[in-house]
Amino acid sequence: MKQCFWIFLTLVGLELYGQQITFDTQKTFQTMHSFGASDCWSMAMIGKYYPESKKKQIAEWLFSQDSDPQGNPKGIGLSMWRFNIGAGSTEQGKSSKITNEWRRSESFLNSEGYDWEKQKGQQYFLAAAKQYQVPYTLGFLNSSPIQMTKNGLAIGSGRLGEWNFDSTKIDAWTNFITKVSQHFNFNYISPFNEPQWDWGPNKSGEASQEGTPITNSDIAWATKKLAEHFQRTNAKTRIVIPEAGQLNYLYDPKSNRPGQDGQIENFFQLESPNYVGNLSTVERVISGHSYFTTSPSSKLVSTRQELHKKAKAANIDFWQSEYCILGDNAGEITGNGVDLGMKTALYVAKVIHSDLNDGNASSWSWWLAVSANDYKDGLIYTFNGTHKGENDHNKFDADLYDSKTLWALGNYARFVRPGMKRIEASIQQPDCLITGFTDQKSIVLVLINSGNAFELHLGSKQEMKTYTTSATQNLSYHSVQNNRLPIPASSIMTIIFDSKFGTAF
Structure with missing residues (x-):
């Protein structure tokens, strides 16, 4: 199940200059x-x-x-x-x-x-x-x-x-x-x-x-x-x-x-x-x-x-x-x-x-x-x-x-x-932490970027909602409808999208 899921995930393309953010909705931990x-x-x-x-x-x-x-x-x-x-x-x-x-x-x-x-x-x-x-x-x-x-x-x-x-x-x-x-x-x-x-x-x-x-x-x-x-x-x-x-x-x-x-x-x-x-x-x-x-x-x-x-x-x-x-x-x-x-x-x-x-x-x-x-x-x-x-x-x-x-x-x-469950999630990016959650309808990822700005490259267009806290933003909302997602320096970003990788929740 995990192998098929990861193949599907790769096709969706949560990639960072060839490196993936990975998460597995089948591997869950505590209920929030x-x-x-x-x-x-x-x-x-x-x-x-x-x-x-x-x-x-x-x-x-x-x-x-x-x-x-x-x-x-x-x-x-x-x-x-x-x-x-x-x-x-x-x-x-x-x-x-x-x-x-x-x-x-x-x-x-x-x-x-x-x-x-x-x-x-x-x-x-x-x-x-x-x-x-x-x-x-x-x-x-x-x-x-x-x-x-x-x-x-x-x-x-x-x-x-x-x-x-x-x-x-x-x-x-x-x-x-x-x-x-x-x-x-x-x-x-x-x-x-x-x-x-x-x-x-x-x-x-x-x-x-x-x-x-x-x-x-x-x-x-x-x-x-x-x-x-x-x-x-x-x-x-x-x-x-x-x-x-x-x-x-x-x-x-x-x-x-x-x-x-x-x-x-x-x-x-x-x-x-x-x-x-x-x-x-x-x-x-x-x-x-x-x-x-x-x-x-x-x-x-x-x-x-x-x-x-x-x-x-x-x-x-x-x-x-x-x-x-x-x-x-x-x-x-x-x-x-x-x-x-x-x-x-x-x-x-x-x-x-x-x-x-x-x-x-x-x-x-x-x-x-x-x-x-x-x-x-x-x-x-x-x-x-x-x-x-x-x-x-x-x-x-x-x-x-x-x-x-x-x-x-x-x-x-x-x-x-x-009621949401924490799921397994990881990111291969220096000075960046990630935690994932799901309620079976949507996936929520919280990224903590303590380092420099970078850009998340999506392998295909994926509609997401993001909410960013940074030096200039307080949970600022953005809708992402292309294959590029900028992550500001010294920021915390919540990313929300449909668990079936369709439209954003």
């Missing part, structure tokens, strides 16, 4: 689930205070699948929206020990019950996501509500692995998560976030955000309790764990986080005392964050290949659930300093490529959908003149800036839709 981003933390301010026109522009950029009259996408069509369920540090103000009010969060729970008017800024964008028919929503907790923590705060003690939670409140905890999940009809709930980090106070007694560490045994115990409650209440929401702070914690049982690593085997190996793979409300997914494992390229690839081996052996999917550029990345790129251009976009695209191809991720999510920081952590940025940062200058209104990273993510999110 979603591409997403989170509403931390700026959406609380933007959704509450910003002018309606700017809120609508942000929602369109993130969620829209519409195009302008010229065929250019208006947005990147995210298929997952992640909602931060707050713990109540906003109501505590400065006594929360979290110095930056942007990093505090309201809670739906109070002494009298539930107040669904809280987190209104975030609710605005959750409603917008649903209005744009984003297929999946996920609620995640950085901390349990302050009424249920040991120290009455939304931050940890600073001691490695110590979960800031009063275990006598487990029934209240499961009820809270169930109530919130049902109220907002979340498809998924992620009860723990980056359990390997301490999230405690610094020497001055202050902290940067809500959060708490937690051990594997505590995660398993709480997950079992939550799953039981979901079953009793017929909750439709699915539980996703454990949002590991680094991908190696998912597969390596001998890292620097004893009791918090080797999480694939801990949660999905039958012999493990922490096994939760038999719980009907737990999604057979292991989730983690791509931070600190992306440079150099050898580490990027090997980390994800090791992860895939363990996940495949456990018969579970992998979701890359949070990423932005942190640290110095072996000198390749630094997290400090906003970059709206292609350098960051190309680096992020390379990470996506490896997460999908080497790690077989079926879902991929970015961290901050909107950022006010002078940092490489946003898809969209909001600055008031020269003022950058999470401060009053940008709290009530500011200018909006779309980044090339936004549109680079769109090269995947907008066209690789839930």
